[in-house]
Amino acid sequence: MLAIIGGTGVYQMSGMRIVETRTVETPFGAPSSDIVKGAFGDHEILFLARHGSGHQHLPHEINYRANIYALKALGATQIIGISAVGSLREDIAPGDLAIPSQYFDWTRGRRVQTFFGNGIAAHVSTATPVSANLMRWIAAHAAQLDIRLHPDVTYGCVEGPRLGTRAESHFLRQAGCDLVGMTNVPEVFLAREAQICYATIGIATDYDCWMEDPSRHVTANSIFALYRQSLEKATTLLASLLAAPLPPEEPEIRTALSHALLTPDTAFNEQQKQWMDVLRR
Template identity: 40%
Template structure:
């Protein structure tokens, strides 16, 4: 099964058939909304609207752990996400797509791991997005859309919901970072902890404040987001149709050798909570 996390506009644009809603309970609360599962091109697709059906969750308030856990529980192995971002570089104007291969975490108030309360897991995250899915998405973009799409780049993730100050934006540019948004962290970290492939397609909606704020910034963002959604729809449709059956990456075994706590020292309640994620590695 392939999971998709993004805005409702993408889901509504995909021609899913035989849809159903799954009310998935998780130890980390409820997902942003019931998970919609449907069929497309012979594949089962599970969709979660990141901010809720009515965009009621701010970037800080999104139940990231519940969303990822719910997809894992349903059997999802690969997650494709979409994010609206601002551009930090001249070569990425609005309505450009960027498939990042790195992020820089500037968030402060979000639970960012499944593992706590008596179990310590040191997860490798040097390459936070699945390189194989990234390449597949880039190939799909070239085949299925006229949008300008770039593979690689750094997504700096800020807490939000406010945009950056001009000083912050200029500093991010000086670091050589490419796009700025509010939602790839901790989503990418949690997907790796759940041993799922995870990649995101970011759609540039506006220039950062470094280039001068728009008089109607939200209006500009929404206009460009709508154009990006159409391009992302074509990309995702082609990517799903041509997705290889087997995963040719290390994401499926990402937790191997990462549990630092002896099995007999992990509280029973904690073991029950994380069993779906790491049970095979902490069996007595």
């Protein structure tokens, strides 16, 4: 089943026939919002608002573990996220869409990064953190719709909630990052730990602050103004995707834990057994 995680400005899915709204309790606390289960075309889908239904959660306040766990518990095996991003490349213009294939974690340790620890040791490979099948599928539909989209880029995730300094912006550029954002880490890595295929559609809202012209530096107001304008592209793209068959799931993602766990099942307590059963589905 496909799940959509809506970012800034995406608090519901237009065109989705709602079947039920679920309040999910997880071993890791409450998700950002209730999860809507519905149908779009021939697909059964799940929808979760990353920042909450009223955008009340800052990026470092989001309970990423609860979000991913709740979606997995309800049957998600593939996730498409929607995110506002800053561009660190001149050719990725504000209003363009982009799909990261790589991530650079520049957060500051305020976020819980993993399901594991506290008696369960695991080291999941994230050399290729994104589902290549989802990325190609999204890019192909964007091309058919003549929507400008940049695939296979690198997303640098910063802590926030403040916007970055020019020195930080240049550092991320020199580190090989093409986009900067605040929310995809640890979301992308937790999805891999939950054996879920994951990809993000990033909506470029600005050039961050690396350009010499101060008039082109990012402000919160400019982010949201352009983001609202660009959401139509993303929702058009989503509608096209959901009218088509889903891409195949990669077996190496759907079995990621089989090569990652070091702790034997016999060492799990009853609660750990229960939530590990969900992650292994």
